Amino acid sequence: MSNQGLRVMGIDPGLTRCGLSVVQAGRGRQVLPIAVGVVRTPVKGELPQRLLELSQAVNEWMDQYQPDVVAIERVFERGNVSTVMQTAHGVGVLVLAAAERGLDVHMYTPSEVKKAISGNGRADKKQMTSMITRILGLSEPPKPADAADALALAVCHCWRAPLLVQQKENEKHAEAVRRRQQGLLGKAKEQANREERERRVGKPASAWHTSARSGNN
Template sequence: MRVLGVDPGLTRCGLGVVDGGRGRSVTAVAVGVARTPPADELPSRLSAVADEVERWMDLHRPEVVAIERVFSQHNVRTVMGTAQVSGVVALLAARRGLPVAFHTPSEVKAAISGSGRADKKQVTTMVTKILGLAAAPKPADAADALALAVCHLWRAPMANRLAQAEARAAELARTHRARLEAAAKTIRRGDARR
């Protein structure tokens, strides 16, 4: 499976493409950053990020897009820009029929380093090792995008199994309720005949 990881941001939007193989085997395909000048107007910046993400989708043909889930920060302006970029990327993926997965920063850190509290340097070091890269991806946004893709590849099989188990449990519950209702009707009919 090929995953496009996106670390959303207006000034620097990290992009990373990773292929997943058997088990936990992962291979880096591409990594980079879409940049926009802070002095530009918001619509222009969002358009520039969208153009770059579309270029990456055309070039690398991902099967799924993994985006970092926006979390509350002290700087509301930064959160808004990050959320807007996330929305643009999710829209681009949806228009292509690509599934979108959102992962929290702590999920990504835990998947990559074993600790949900790992710092950016630890994540970058682990991504470099996991993917067998000759040099650490820079800036941190690029490393984070690769981390998102790897996180999704490693978490998706378990999430799929959980979803299948939940669906099976719901079906069993529906069947059980239907049997109980049928038994209750039979009992009521028997009581009515007496």
């Protein structure tokens, strides 16, 4: 199943640095780079203001590049609770921006992205940057690492999108089969109940009523 033409926005979430990218799926596994950048907010700034700046930036990107879908790195515990909480606040802003436009959001763990891009779920930053540079045919490696990570997320989704579509279709088919089977089961139970009622009176209900009328004449 082809996803050619699909435009994906990849986001490496962060409050101090947030990597943003947009790519477009080509033929087969070809992926075309559209844009990449990093949004920065001041470390010493107040949280509401930093979230506002992040929101304004991501909304501008979405309006300018019109992605079809968004891929974001899944937030997980890295040992520093404060950092995780700040990143989670940022993710909320990013997901809201997508939801306001009716865009699907897919989240991937770092290991899932590394596995998709390099075949190694434990690949380091240098290996990932090198792979992304080669896959997208870039003239130079994307910098900083947040930008490369954002591109990796977008490419990961481009390659996984056909499988996700097929999985969704399979689930819909399975649900249709389940409902059909439930309908058949319901009809079978109804027939069994009717036969049980007829057995208890010794003859079909319609025949019993006929006999009763004949006896009254």
